[in-house]
Amino acid sequence: MASEHKFRLGILGSGKGSNFVAIAGACASGEIPAGVALVLSDVEGSGILTHARERNLPARFISPGKFRTKLDEDAERAFVGALQEARVDLIVLAGFMRVLKGEFLRAFEGRIVNIHPSLLPSFPGLAAWQQALDHGVKVTGCTVHFVDAGVDAGPIIGQQTVPVRDHDTPDSLIQRIHTAEHELYPKCVAAIARGEISVQGRRVVWKKN
């Protein structure tokens, strides 16, 4: 069922969709005062589309086109058109594995958020948990941030720490980071939906802090 809320989320993902599940659950319980208006994926048969359809939420695969790490022009137009048609207020990237560029960023400027599995600005890019293990840090975590033209670079909305244990494997560390993500992302999206945060340059200010 499409969102009946005033504040409408468009969620983009390429993978399992565990963050989508956390956010959709928080919308359903009222923790996030918003509804999921549309779920889009660049991967046919991805977990996120399955989870969305199981919840009767509008969900579509859109072919990403000819590039590997970004959307081509036609795909960009199709993504932007679908999200505008669904009248989304906020784009929530939940494991979307392509970098968003020009037309997309212009269409939704200041209205795109992402979650990254490290404490940015440490370990941007791929396999952030592996980067944390390789570096030997004792604490890592996850970051929710606004998306700008850089990679994992926009103003930081929220962060949650996760300890790195001496005998962690990539799997054990990822699991701990995911648990933190599923707490942090709904809190940040809820604050945005309630109009409780403002952006002042690089700083995101929470009105209730």
Ligand code: GRF
């Ligand atoms: C998460 O670890 C997130 O930080 C990263 O992609 C992963 C998505 O996982 N951007 P899921 O599809 O939400 O399970």
